[in-house]
Every structure is written in C-alpha cells, then in structure tokens.
Amino acid sequence: MNHWLMKSEPDVFGIADLKSRPNQTEHWDGVRNYQARNFLRAMQRGDEAFFYHSSCANPGVAGIVRIVRSAYPDPSAWDPESPFHDPRSAPEKPVWLMVDVKLVRELKRVILLHELKANAALKNMRLVSRGSRLSVMPVTAKEWNAILKMERD
DNA sequence: GCCAACGTTGGC
C-alpha cells in the first residue's frame, strides 16, 4: 500500500466537509497540474492519504482518508460553469482525473506545518521542501509513521 | 528549444 498527501483549502473543502458527506466519501476533483494528476493515476484502491489543510490560519495535516475508487475522468473539466473548466479536456478525451476518498479518521489534533518542518525525520519530505506547490504527492512509509508518531506525542 | 512574461499557490 502506498501513502499520499492531498491538499485542500478548508474554507472550500475541509475535513469537516468530508465528514458530513454521505458515507463520508467524496470525489477529489479540480486537480489541474500534470504531476499531481500522475500521482492520482498511480493511486490504488486501499491506499491511504493525509488530508492536508492549506491556505488557512493553521495549515497542517488534519486527517486520514482512504482511496476508495482509483483514478477516473474529472467531469468538472468539461463543465463550462465549473471553476475547474478546461477546454482541453472532453468526455471522449479526458485530460484530468480524480479519485474518490473516504474519511478514515480525523487526527486527534492538526499536525501543523511548522511542526512538520521542525521534525528532522521529515527533512526530505516533499511537503516541507522549498516552494512545494504540489497538491497531491507521495509520502514514504517512514514519513507517514513519523507524522502519526507526532500525533501521539 | 529557449526563455521572458504571466498566472497560481500558499505561507506568512
């Protein structure tokens, strides 16, 4: 099983929103970056991901989700009304993908970005590397466990 | 293929 980290702005869609969805499941649409899309494509059903809150007062890891459906076309790309509209994508030739995620659990507390940066075990983590803007990224097993340990400490 | 201009992300 692989591990991932997925960013979302809690003002738009936070972990509380996921929790309130039917079956605590939602599709993860709106990814419009090729590298992030390729990571979506690499996700397998059963993989787990950290739900990261970005662009907010307290950025950090807020919870854990499970990939319950692997990548499939993101229809918001060909919806002219959608803020994610991209005319390069069409139903017969989709460019952008999404997955379905289900809430596993909220963390007992949000593990804040500044804490992650201060943890030597996460020095090489993609998230804390300078100017990282990827909204979907892989997390190594070591990093995954180090963050879960921070929740317990 | 290079690279300047531009738009976006996201922490602060």
Added chain:
DNA sequence: GCCAACGTTGGC
C-alpha cells in the same frame, strides 16, 4: 495583502 517559488504559455 504581500510576495517568493513554481508551472505554463507563447513568441521567436
């Protein structure tokens, strides 16, 4: 709101 870092676009 600012702005650094990054990805993308488009002229050449």
